[in-house]
Amino acid sequence: MIAENHYEPAAPAAENIAVVTAGDYLNKLTGERIERECKDRLEQGCRELVVDFSQTEVINSIGISILLGVIDSAKNSGAKVVFSELNDDSAQLFESLGLTNHVTIA
Amino acid sequence: MIEDRTKLIHAFGALAELGSEVANKNSFQETIRTSLHLISGALAIMRGGVARYSRYGHELNMLAVRGLGDDFPLSLSLCLEDERQFIANGLNAIETSQAKVLPFFQVYDRSLESRKIELFVPLVVRDEIVGALFLGEKATSLPYTTYEKEIICAMGRHIGVAIAQRNLMAEIERHAEENRKLVDDMRTTYNDTVKAFATAIDCKDKYTEGHSVRVGKYSEIIATELEWGPQEVEGAAVAGYLHDVGKLTVERKIINAPYRINAKESAELNKHPGVGYEILLPIHHPYTNVPLAAKYHHERLDGRGYPDGLYDREIPYIAKLVNLADSFDAMTTDRPYKARRPAADVVDDLRRNAGKQFAPELVTAFLRGMLKELTGDNKEKRFRKLLGREYMEAEGIVPILRTALNEMTPTSPLTYINSEPQAEGPTIL
Numbered sequence A: 001m002i003a004e005n006h007y008e009p010a011a012p013a014a015e016n017i018a019v020v021t022a023g024d025y026l027n028k029l030t031g032e033r034i035e036r037e038c039k040d041r042l043e044q045g046c047r048e049l050v051v052d053f054s055q056t057e058v059i060n061s062i063g064i065s066i067l068l069g070v071i072d073s074a075k076n077s078g079a080k081v082v083f084s085e086l087n088d089d090s091a092q093l094f095e096s097l098g099l100t101n102h103v104t105i106a
Numbered sequence B: 001m002i003e004d005r006t007k008l009i010h011a012f013g014a015l016a017e018l019g020s021e022v023a024n025k026n027s028f029q030e031t032i033r034t035s036l037h038l039i040s041g042a043l044a045i046m047r048g049g050v051a052r053y054s055r056y057g058h059e060l061n062m063l064a065v066r067g068l069g070d071d072f073p074l075s076l077s078l079c080l081e082d083e084r085q086f087i088a089n090g091l092n093a094i095e096t097s098q099a100k101v102l103p104f105f106q107v108y109d110r111s112l113e114s115r116k117i118e119l120f121v122p123l124v125v126r127d128e129i130v131g132a133l134f135l136g137e138k139a140t141s142l143p144y145t146t147y148e149k150e151i152i153c154a155m156g157r158h159i160g161v162a163i164a165q166r167n168l169m170a171e172i173e174r175h176a177e178e179n180r181k182l183v184d185d186m187r188t189t190y191n192d193t194v195k196a197f198a199t200a201i202d203c204k205d206k207y208t209e210g211h212s213v214r215v216g217k218y219s220e221i222i223a224t225e226l227e228w229g230p231q232e233v234e235g236a237a238v239a240g241y242l243h244d245v246g247k248l249t250v251e252r253k254i255i256n257a258p259y260r261i262n263a264k265e266s267a268e269l270n271k272h273p274g275v276g277y278e279i280l281l282p283i284h285h286p287y288t289n290v291p292l293a294a295k296y297h298h299e300r301l302d303g304r305g306y307p308d309g310l311y312d313r314e315i316p317y318i319a320k321l322v323n324l325a326d327s328f329d330a331m332t333t334d335r336p337y338k339a340r341r342p343a344a345d346v347v348d349d350l351r352r353n354a355g356k357q358f359a360p361e362l363v364t365a366f367l368r369g370m371l372k373e374l375t376g377d378n379k380e381k382r383f384r385k386l387l388g389r390e391y392m393e394a395e396g397i398v399p400i401l402r403t404a405l406n407e408m409t410p411t412s413p414l415t416y417i418n419s420e421p422q423a424e425g426p427t428i429l
Ligand SMILES: [Fe+2]
Pocket: B243, B244, B272, B297, B298, B326, B429
């Protein structure tokens, strides 16, 4: 498990691509900060949001809701969302809930 | 099948978390926001909202929204027909596409359709609408299954109860506030009545006009100096205002006698504490024993008072307090047979009689209050208003007050009785 409230802001990976580390706080109300961060990036002209799950073990309902918010914002700005480093359990959950219809799994 | 199990476990995780969220002491807003996340996340619902119903405004006001955009109304009104139908429907999911007959869905058709709101759940708790859920399409774009609707309703019940609870709390707070106001009103009325009574008592005694009112005010000053609570201070004032109520039955010519009254007349006058006690018995002041204050306001610490010749600790404290206020007024107002004494003289008298007639700590408190006013530490001018500026600002009072206080500063809460026979105490009426 990652320490609580461990949060790294999206780092610019390449031009127009933002990488966001999901971490563990995704599963709490504090996860709304990721959503806001993503919105800011999109407004700054980001065309691709990469959500990095390498430090995320479990994703609960709040986490899913936050990710849906990210997907919705990206859709409204015509940007692409990529989920990277998903573990098997999470991948299966995303598949069954239909999130995979809206994102690219990397 | 494995897929379904993953989904199920995920959804039930959300339900469990919602239960603990509602039971939590988090802020109401946070609880509702979290609830919406949990519902959306449990079934991957793209957008939605939670609204609270205002019974008085007949409208659903959005408490939390996700992905509904700026155009979606934040307040949606219901007509009586909608209300009736929703209550009859109970806490069950309504498919918006199937409910177009209801006025609500006709009025908000465009908003609901543009945000793809597929389900509407009236949150009905104990036959009352407390709120509603608005839920959009799922990430899978598939229609809601019966099982999913059940999960939604289970979560809806949690949210409904949370809102109902919140409403109840608000109601209780409002009642408590109303009650406080009512009690305040009653207290004001009560105090006004007491003052009116005091004025009536004083009318009988034209030479001591305003005596009861002043004793009420002096009692208040002493209680304040003793740092009593506001209600206790109020009680002390009431005891002061009413201490001489028994005089209402004493013959007017005795009270108004322009000479020192004789023994027979004196015996008649001395009945007034007992009579006052009888009159005041039905008064139940919550903080002060007003009848006892009247009965024993002429008792002295050394046992030389009347009617019962009680000693120090046999005398109720409130009666000692009123006795001091009463004596002070008697000394500082003109009498038919005697002009009032200079302030310095009175202060000295109080000091000398502390422990004989008066409880020393009460005298100390009273003199301290007086000194505070004269040195400007207390800006209220309580004594000046009652005794006149000239009288209070006569030269030499401040040093005399200081000397008296230095001498009397109590080292023990026990009062001290001087056993030496005393020639004559201060004159009291
Ligand atoms: Fe009296």
